Amino acid sequence: MTEELKTPLYDLHVELGAKMVPFAGYSMPVQYPLGIKGEHLHCRDQVGLFDVSHMGQLIIRGANVASALEKLIPVDLEALKPNQQTYAVLTNESGGILDDLIICKWDEETFFLVVNAACKEQDIAHLQSHLKDFEFEILEDQALLAMQGLKAAALMQELAPQACELTFMNGCHSEIDGMPVYITRSGYTGEDGFEISVANAQAEKLARLLLSYKQVEAIGLGARDSLRLEAGLCLYGHDMNTETSPIEASLIWSISKTRRAGGEKEAGFLGSARVLNDIAEGVSRKRVGFLVEGRVPVREGAGIFDADGNQVGEVTSGGFGPSINAPVAMGYVPASLAKADTKLIARVRNKDIPITVAKTPFVPQRYFRG
Amino acid sequence: MSEVRNEIKYLSSHEWARVEADGTVTVGISDHAQDSLGDVVYVEVPEVGSQVNAGEEAGVVESVKAASDIFSPLTGEVVAVNEALEDEPETVNSSPYDDGWFFKVKPADVSELDAALDADAYREVCEDA
Numbered sequence: 084m085t086e087e088l089k090t091p092l093y094d095l096h097v098e099l100g101a102k103m104v105p106f107a108g109y110s111m112p113v114q115y116p117l118g119i120k121g122e123h124l125h126c127r128d129q130v131g132l133f134d135v136s137h138m139g140q141l142i143i144r145g146a147n148v149a150s151a152l153e154k155l156i157p158v159d160l161e162a163l164k165p166n167q168q169t170y171a172v173l174t175n176e177s178g179g180i181l182d183d184l185i186i187c188k189w190d191e192e193t194f195f196l197v198v199n200a201a202c203k204e205q206d207i208a209h210l211q212s213h214l215k216d217f218e219f220e221i222l223e224d225q226a227l228l229a230m231q232g233l234k235a236a237a238l239m240q241e242l243a244p245q246a247c248e249l250t251f252m253n254g255c256h257s258e259i260d261g262m263p264v265y266i267t268r269s270g271y272t273g274e275d276g277f278e279i280s281v282a283n284a285q286a287e288k289l290a291r292l293l294l295s296y297k298q299v300e301a302i303g304l305g306a307r308d309s310l311r312l313e314a315g316l317c318l319y320g321h322d323m324n325t326e327t328s329p330i331e332a333s334l335i336w337s338i339s340k341t342r343r344a345g346g347e348k349e350a351g352f353l354g355s356a357r358v359l360n361d362i363a364e365g366v367s368r369k370r371v372g373f374l375v376e377g378r379v380p381v382r383e384g385a386g387i388f389d390a391d392g393n394q395v396g397e398v399t400s401g402g403f404g405p406s407i408n409a410p411v412a413m414g415y416v417p418a419s420l421a422k423a424d425t426k427l428i429a430r431v432r433n434k435d436i437p438i439t440v441a442k443t444p445f446v447p448q449r450y451f452r453g
Numbered sequence: 454m455s456e457v458r459n460e461i462k463y464l465s466s467h468e469w470a471r472v473e474a475d476g477t478v479t480v481g482i483s484d485h486a487q488d489s490l491g492d493v494v495y496v497e498v499p500e501v502g503s504q505v506n507a508g509e510e511a512g513v514v515e516s517v518k519a520a521s522d523i524f525s526p527l528t529g530e531v532v533a534v535n536e537a538l539e540d541e542p543e544t545v546n547s548s549p550y551d552d553g554w555f556f557k558v559k560p561a562d563v564s565e566l567d568a569a570l571d572a573d574a575y576r577e578v579c580e581d582a
Binding site: 405432 | 517
């Protein structure tokens with residue numbers, strides 16, 4: 084067994100009483116003494132601090148890097164403004180999803196990417212194999228903290244007021260208490276908030292500073308999962324994988340209009356034939372959200388059945404949503420059953436649980452769009 | 454440190470059993486179990502009148518985190534279930550040995566519990582966990 088990696092906040096997590104679990108090769112806090120439900124609710128109402136340092140951060144540089152990256156990512160990267168970022172998928176040659184990521188244009192020749200921990204080595208290898216003439220800087224010495232929640236902006240006003248002028252999915256280089264940071268207005272909870280890239284050597288100092296505010300609680304992976312699930316956001320490796328096209332995953336919004344049929348930069352990315360065909364012809368199955376009748380959590384792997392008892396799909400993420408105080412799930416069903424309000428059945432321990440296809444997010448998004 | 458009560462018996466799978474004055478046996482999960490599971494959101498108990506068997510599945514407890522089976526510490530007929538858990542499953546977290554009990558069994562043979570762990574033996578199980 085290889086030893087688990089530790090983020091620069093490992094000792095702090097242990098000191099705070101976290102339960103540490105293995106996750107994507109790292110030892111990570113799944114919850115703190117407050118508990119998943121308490122942490123979840125606290126993040127929505129106050130401020131949650133997440134250690135997401137296990138995620139991969141990298142910079143790719145070079146002349147015309149945007150157009151080179153556009154061969155791998157179905158987004159109009161040239162159209163991004165400096166310090167603007169976007170959610171995107173990294174497609175493979177068959178139009179499946181290698182990973183989902185955040186890509187930020189620092190300037191015309193420099194892009195900053197944040198990728199999933201479990202995929203980072205594979206992503207970097209993939210990017211490097213297609214972008215041989217560009218300079219890669221893997222930011223192994225940078226930690227990443229997310230500060231999310233209703234009162235995150237009010238707190239940021241005290242720490243780096245400049246960052247409060249950012250709208251959702253924009254970033255800036257700044258300083259917090261003398262520490263150089265790159266702050267983006269983004270996150271994966273459905274709440275307003277910020278992600279802060281900081282040197283490993285200063286990560287604990289920054290985390291302790293944030294935790295010194297009474298409105299801030301440390302939030303573990305457990306609540307991170309329930310928050311993103313209620314926000315209707317996909318988890319790579321669960322809600323999509325290398326077989327899934329972004330259209331099946333209901334991520335068409337992540338594909339820039341200029342990269343779709345009729346756009347000025349139509350296609351031209353790995354797997355674009357399938358992806359554009361999926362848009363034009365429709366898909367046979369689709370990712371949807373489900374509301375669940377009763378209290379039984381419907382979890383990943385539960386079969387989905389139609390009224391005649393035929394299995395029509397499977398739950399890919401599911402659990403209990405503390406904010407809506409009910410179970411929530413997402414999964415794949417045939418396109419004909421993907422309309423909101425469609426009644427279906429999920430089978431849990433051989434019991435039939437009525438579920439209803441629902442619009443996501445399950446809770447209102449509170450992103451700050453100016 | 455989790456509370457382990459002295460007067461009751463335990464399974465290494467973290468259920469407890471308490472012999473009541475009327476001869477029935479109350480079953481629940483330990484403080485250690487509720488703490489490991491985290492916030493309980495749903496409890497499935499056997500039906501009143503059904504038969505449970507020692508060491509076999511008799512219910513499920515679901516926390517925000519995961520689902521876990523509940524094993525019966527003894528064989529017998531279920532004579533009562535804690536209906537309050539339907540609306541307030543979190544009682545299992547706040548009061549695992551009292552208000553958060555799961556079901557009561559009329560035992561076929563109460564001496565089955567002799568094989569269960571006493572408090573000291575159960576404390577060792579928790580420490581090793």
